[in-house]
Amino acid sequence: MSETSAKPVEGERRAFMTGNEAVCWAALAAGAEIMYGYPITPQNEIMHYWTRNVPKFGKRFLQTEDELSAGFTTVGGVLAGRRAFTATAGPGNVLMQEPLAMAEAMRIPTVVIIQQRGGPSTATVIYSQQEVTLTCFGGNGEGLRIVYSTSSHQELFDYTIKAFNTAWKYRFPTFVLADGYQAKMRESLTIYDPASRGISMVPTEPFLGRPGKIGEGRTAAHLRNTYNIEEELNAVLEKDIADYERYAPEIAEYDSSAPEDCDLLVVTHGVVFRSARMAVRDLTSQGKKIGYFRPITLRPFPEEQFRQAAARARQILVAESAYGQLLKIVQQNLYGSTVPIRTMLKPGVGITPEEITEECSAILAGKEA
Amino acid sequence: MAVELELEPKMPNCWDPATKPHKFCPGCGHGLVLKALGQAIDELGIQDRVVFGCDIGCSLLSWDFFNMDTVQTHHGRTTPVLVGVKRANPELIVIAYMGDGGGYAIGSQHLVNAANRNDRITAILCNNTNYAMTGGQMAPTTMPGQKTETTPYGRDVNDQGYPMLGPEMVAAITHEGSYVARGTVSKLRTLKGYLKKALANQIAGRGFSFVEALSTCPTNWRTNAKQTWAFLEEQMQGYFPVGELKVPAELQTAERKEE
Numbered sequence: 173m174s175e176t177s178a179k180p181v182e183g184e185r186r187a188f189m190t191g192n193e194a195v196c197w198a199a200l201a202a203g204a205e206i207m208y209g210y211p212i213t214p215q216n217e218i219m220h221y222w223t224r225n226v227p228k229f230g231k232r233f234l235q236t237e238d239e240l241s242a243g244f245t246t247v248g249g250v251l252a253g254r255r256a257f258t259a260t261a262g263p264g265n266v267l268m269q270e271p272l273a274m275a276e277a278m279r280i281p282t283v284v285i286i287q288q289r290g291g292p293s294t295a296t297v298i299y300s301q302q303e304v305t306l307t308c309f310g311g312n313g314e315g316l317r318i319v320y321s322t323s324s325h326q327e328l329f330d331y332t333i334k335a336f337n338t339a340w341k342y343r344f345p346t347f348v349l350a351d352g353y354q355a356k357m358r359e360s361l362t363i364y365d366p367a368s369r370g371i372s373m374v375p376t377e378p379f380l381g382r383p384g385k386i387g388e389g390r391t392a393a394h395l396r397n398t399y400n401i402e403e404e405l406n407a408v409l410e411k412d413i414a415d416y417e418r419y420a421p422e423i424a425e426y427d428s429s430a431p432e433d434c435d436l437l438v439v440t441h442g443v444v445f446r447s448a449r450m451a452v453r454d455l456t457s458q459g460k461k462i463g464y465f466r467p468i469t470l471r472p473f474p475e476e477q478f479r480q481a482a483a484r485a486r487q488i489l490v491a492e493s494a495y496g497q498l499l500k501i502v503q504q505n506l507y508g509s510t511v512p513i514r515t516m517l518k519p520g521v522g523i524t525p526e527e528i529t530e531e532c533s534a535i536l537a538g539k540e541a
Numbered sequence: 542m543a544v545e546l547e548l549e550p551k552m553p554n555c556w557d558p559a560t561k562p563h564k565f566c567p568g569c570g571h572g573l574v575l576k577a578l579g580q581a582i583d584e585l586g587i588q589d590r591v592v593f594g595c596d597i598g599c600s601l602l603s604w605d606f607f608n609m610d611t612v613q614t615h616h617g618r619t620t621p622v623l624v625g626v627k628r629a630n631p632e633l634i635v636i637a638y639m640g641d642g643g644g645y646a647i648g649s650q651h652l653v654n655a656a657n658r659n660d661r662i663t664a665i666l667c668n669n670t671n672y673a674m675t676g677g678q679m680a681p682t683t684m685p686g687q688k689t690e691t692t693p694y695g696r697d698v699n700d701q702g703y704p705m706l707g708p709e710m711v712a713a714i715t716h717e718g719s720y721v722a723r724g725t726v727s728k729l730r731t732l733k734g735y736l737k738k739a740l741a742n743q744i745a746g747r748g749f750s751f752v753e754a755l756s757t758c759p760t761n762w763r764t765n766a767k768q769t770w771a772f773l774e775e776q777m778q779g780y781f782p783v784g785e786l787k788v789p790a791e792l793q794t795a796e797r798k799e800e
Contacts (some may be wrong), residue, residue, distance in 0.1 A: 237654035241621040248625020396613040
């Protein structure tokens with residue numbers, strides 16, 4: 173599709189931009205060919221930057237009638253063999269679960285950027301971490317999805333590129349889960365051509381409309397998501413679940429730093445991790461035995477590494493801008509462990525390093541805030 | 542003396558004989574619509590370039606009907622999936638096949654917007670005046686007074702409104718280059734002609750092409766053969782006029798040359 177030879181990003185360069193702009197440049201650098209989208213705050217500027225670059229780099233864009241259509245046209249673009257993507261947030265993410273359930277059922281490698289806003293309903297256009305459950309487990313299925321939770325503009329750039337490769341390599345719908353703060357604020361990052369760092373893009377291929385005559389070198393594709401009997405469906409799911417569980421250890425990513433005798437392990441994801449890391453550094457410099465664990469993939473969850481980190485900790489603090497959506501995942505992955513879990517659940521609002529420092533200090537002093 | 546039948550039933554080449562006889566009920570019109578479509582595809586010689594998409598409802602039973610690339614989508618979402626395919630690879634000839642519920646109710650926003658954007662796709666809608674797969678509920682196209690599972694005393698137009706005139710709506714909102722027609726399974730050769738034009742119009746890259754096919758559903762209508770045909774030809778064709786509503790000038794010129 174892309175006849176224009178100029179690479180959107182040559183080599184690498186420093187940039188100061190919003191997270192939405194970083195996502196757009198990452199999609200361009202990754203060789204994404206078509207974006208389908210519907211306006212919703214706070215992800216709009218991904219489309220704004222993409223549409224400005226469409227004629228420069230031989231790309232395509234379709235503004236659809238709603239997120240159902242944005243999701244289903246993205247499915248169609250991927251079926252045609254293109255590196256296709258969309259972006260949404262909040263109520264748009266709710267609508268998008270229908271097409272993404274189809275992508276999950278049919279192993280269609282869609283890439284979706286989610287910039288979380290407040291919920292439920294219209295709520296705020298600004299920020300939250302309340303779309304974790306929806307993004308990881310939305311739809312009438314089993315959550316066979318890959319979800320990267322980013323914490324900085326550099327990660328938005330890195331993981332948007334990576335999302336295309338993960339999706340096309342493993343053939344599960346892949347999400348980059350960020351939030352309105354990351355979407356709208358500006359910060360420094362390095363944008364680069366993946367090839368300049370030795371990252372090769374996983375090739376795409378059409379599921380429908382392959383070249384050649386039917387019956388001579390190719391058969392007709394018959395793709396479906398409907399089954400006649402329970403056992404037929406179960407056989408498909410058993411295979412997909414086995415694939416997902418087999419790939420999970422090589423897909424799962426995390427970041428952790430904790431002393432051997434850890435009095436408190438702070439568990440966060442996304443932008444809240446930045447506050448947690450600052451708080452942990454601050455308290456460590458005061459001589460406190462404190463560490464952090466941060467899942468980068470919320471699906472699949474880095475279960476083994478987390479259980480090991482938790483096993484060395486005297487207690488855990490889960491902090492998130494939601495009322496227990498990360499907490500549920502943490503509890504599920506800690507089944508059987510007796511480590512006490514403290515919580516700092518602030519649905520719909522940001523969490524500062526000072527707030528986490530204060531909470532941790534109180535827990536460490538034996539009195540909770 | 543037993544007579545041996547040597548002739549196999551004649552099927553379009555793009556049909557998959559391995560999945561025949563098809564899965565539709567006896568007396569259902571879907572098989573006839575898909576026969577006309579198959580003949581049109583054969584005549585245009587486009588089997589290898591077609592992507593056929595089917596909706597949820599009885600139309601989903603066509604998921605393995607053709608020996609052509611096929612995708613079965615969600616209820617009402619065949620139009621956006623095929624729009625997505627066409628936008629990503631304009632070389633393909635895409636067909637979105639749906640029922641009246643999928644096209645005029647749950648997926649009406651997709652039909653309206655694809656028509657208004659003049660997306661270069663061919664949408665074919667099978668109108669049998671009810672939701673047949675789910676057991677015969679009222680559809681947007683259910684006739685005034687018609688009894689269904691959700692209008693057990695007949696469709697009351699004061700309460701449930703009038704049957705949706707889909708092609709008339711599409712003709713009203715589409716722009717230059719679009720093709721709109723309503724055919725019926727009681728006039729198969731004419732229906733095939735409409736479907737062929739709807740495909741030719743997409744191949745020429747002119748615009749959105751839409752054909753509604755009036756069809757039959759004796760299972761849910763609870764009609765015998767005679768009553769089925771009478772309902773189609775007298776009641777349905779009386780309310781839903783059969784014919785072409787919008788034909789691009791170039792398509793008319795090409796037709797005259799062919800004659």
